[in-house]
Amino acid sequence: MTSAAAHRIGSAPQPGRTDARLIRNFCIIAHIDHGKSTLADRMLQLTGVVDERAMRAQYLDRMDIERERGITIKSQAVRMPWTVRADSGDTTYVLNMIDTPGHVDFTYEVSRSLEACEAAVLLVDAAQGIEAQTLANLYLALDADLQIIPVLNKIDLPGAEPEKYAAELAGIIGCDPGEVLRVSAKTGEGVPELLDEIIAQTPAPVGVTDERARALIFDSVYDTYRGVVTYVRVVDGRISHRDRILMMSTKATHEVLEVGVISPEPTRTDSLSVGEVGYLITGVKDVRQSRVGDTVTLQSKPATDPLAGYRHPNPMVYAGLYPIDGADYPELREALEKLQLNDAALAYEPETSGALGFGFRIGFLGLLHMEIVRERLEREFNLDLISTAPSVVYRIVMENGSEHTVTNPSEFPTDGKIAEVYEPVVRATILSPSEYIGTIMELCQARRGVQLGMDYLSADRVEIRYTLPLAEIVFDFFDALKSRTKGFASLDYEPSGEQEADLVKVDILLHGEPVDAFSAIVHRDKAYSYGVEMAGKLKDLIPRQQFEVPIQAAIGARVIARETIRAMRKDVLSKCYGGDITRKRKLLEKQKEGKKRMKMVGRVEVPQEAFVAALATTEPAKDSKK
Numbered sequence: 001m002t003s004a005a006a007h008r009i010g011s012a013p014q015p016g017r018t019d020a021r022l023i024r025n026f027c028i029i030a031h032i033d034h035g036k037s038t039l040a041d042r043m044l045q046l047t048g049v050v051d052e053r054a055m056r057a058q059y060l061d062r063m064d065i066e067r068e069r070g071i072t073i074k075s076q077a078v079r080m081p082w083t084v085r086a087d088s089g090d091t092t093y094v095l096n097m098i099d100t101p102g103h104v105d106f107t108y109e110v111s112r113s114l115e116a117c118e119a120a121v122l123l124v125d126a127a128q129g130i131e132a133q134t135l136a137n138l139y140l141a142l143d144a145d146l147q148i149i150p151v152l153n154k155i156d157l158p159g160a161e162p163e164k165y166a167a168e169l170a171g172i173i174g175c176d177p178g179e180v181l182r183v184s185a186k187t188g189e190g191v192p193e194l195l196d197e198i199i200a201q202t203p204a205p206v207g208v209t210d211e212r213a214r215a216l217i218f219d220s221v222y223d224t225y226r227g228v229v230t231y232v233r234v235v236d237g238r239i240s241h242r243d244r245i246l247m248m249s250t251k252a253t254h255e256v257l258e259v260g261v262i263s264p265e266p267t268r269t270d271s272l273s274v275g276e277v278g279y280l281i282t283g284v285k286d287v288r289q290s291r292v293g294d295t296v297t298l299q300s301k302p303a304t305d306p307l308a309g310y311r312h313p314n315p316m317v318y319a320g321l322y323p324i325d326g327a328d329y330p331e332l333r334e335a336l337e338k339l340q341l342n343d344a345a346l347a348y349e350p351e352t353s354g355a356l357g358f359g360f361r362i363g364f365l366g367l368l369h370m371e372i373v374r375e376r377l378e379r380e381f382n383l384d385l386i387s388t389a390p391s392v393v394y395r396i397v398m399e400n401g402s403e404h405t406v407t408n409p410s411e412f413p414t415d416g417k418i419a420e421v422y423e424p425v426v427r428a429t430i431l432s433p434s435e436y437i438g439t440i441m442e443l444c445q446a447r448r449g450v451q452l453g454m455d456y457l458s459a460d461r462v463e464i465r466y467t468l469p470l471a472e473i474v475f476d477f478f479d480a481l482k483s484r485t486k487g488f489a490s491l492d493y494e495p496s497g498e499q500e501a502d503l504v505k506v507d508i509l510l511h512g513e514p515v516d517a518f519s520a521i522v523h524r525d526k527a528y529s530y531g532v533e534m535a536g537k538l539k540d541l542i543p544r545q546q547f548e549v550p551i552q553a554a555i556g557a558r559v560i561a562r563e564t565i566r567a568m569r570k571d572v573l574s575k576c577y578g579g580d581i582t583r584k585r586k587l588l589e590k591q592k593e594g595k596k597r598m599k600m601v602g603r604v605e606v607p608q609e610a611f612v613a614a615l616a617t618t619e620p621a622k623d624s625k626k
């Protein structure tokens, strides 16, 4: 720790009794890997919340848990004291650093954490410059009327170009390049000055102490030992230990069993008052009873109006998840129940597929959310799963005026009475070196994109904006973008309504029987290539049967592609001509074993692996985070 910082650690004002004028609530927004966690760690250390030795230990611990469990464990909101020295005397302020989830799937959660702050530190890697995620979060912060504090990180790197990127940042937020702070989260250089600047620039919270209590829930986390821990920012009034609170959207009431602040361990207090950030524990066991974005008030003296902006999380992408071993179905159901305790956005219902057996149809906020859920199910609950191709939510208007919402291709009406089909679209922002403009535009065009605009951020970097159908980016768009731009482009998107589209359902038939797991809703122009690809793949994956098996792709009754698996009689005993009987029996046994893993589609025997392999290649990009 620098000696200058050593005597800046003040004795913090008491939680629950802090004058709101001394409180500063801020968050850090950054693209992945630009150093948000490192900066947060450095701040914890400089403010004396974590001492140097513990810092190291804590850091390592955290990494261990992350490695083992594969998830990031972070403090949602940390309270740190910081003393500002002035001629008139020292003043110790309370800084609340609020963590924001970084990814586009969680835009709503990000916007709620931003609502809990008055300022955002916009952190940009001085060797990389602004990325798509930085911009997306910046726009959300501007929507929330936050003060933006621009900061360049990693100035210690030999490749850092602070002048260039300060100009880029200044151009975007409309400030002077000289106002962009420069720090190294690694060495700590510039971080004390940043803390001073956060205090100088962040407006103090405004709220009414004597008003009826209102607090915004900006995060809600399930803890095995304590149940749901709800993170709140008090806007008006006060919430105290033993109060009975009312959740305004669900009307549920609970007793506050514990209230406190995180600094950096959870520390109990008597209450939280205007402008303060902390946690509540009520004994609730399920995060759906304590929803992000909801307003907490007191049952005895409830507020009349909730805080603005509560939204119920709506899934954007659906997929079927099936255990590879059918016997694991009860475990899968139990695992989903457990995950839902911690994930209010997770929606599921049982589903049966002729090809895959019993499973669940699951709704996700987006692709990353889908990957996280699937990975947690596989890792934490030790399940082997197969997922069907993700599908977006279609709105179908029939000729008689009735409407259907379709999230599963098998529910797509086939009687030809469809008047209109609407699909969700997103507004995508792509940032890239300008040399890749051509190839990016080609890719977007091929995915039915409509260009909205393009701006140069600096001489050699551009921001390209497109409207794209969500269905066109859920598969491999991100991978395609990365490989065309040698990894330099970054992508962010937000939902942007729906559009009418010429969509059809393509069925894949084996010996005349449709295989539900392979049906897809695709654009008419792409139906043929989808059909040819799927039929070709299955031809290679399904072993020959004793009769000829046609594989057809069809739109309604019209066949658009066909492959044939030729007949073959496989006699396992032929090799044993004249051999001893025990060997024959063994071979027959073995063949029976193999049969157990076969699924019947009409008269055709299909090994489970064939379904798995055919679907595996249509999985979404593995790493859609970067």
Ligand SMILES: Nc1nc2c(ncn2[C@@H]2O[C@H](COP(=O)(O)OP(=O)(O)OP(=O)(O)O)[C@@H](O)[C@H]2O)c(=O)[nH]1
Residues within 6 Å of the ligand: 030, 031, 032, 033, 034, 035, 036, 037, 038, 039, 102, 153, 154, 155, 156, 157, 183, 184, 185, 186, 187
């Ligand atoms: N040289 C240098 N490296 C840094 C600095 N700050 C962070 N890093 C490194 O950059 C990498 C990413 O830093 P993190 O703090 O994990 O980044 P993040 O933005 O929190 O990333 P996620 O938590 O994955 O979103 C790590 O390897 C850090 O050690 C810095 O000031 N200088």
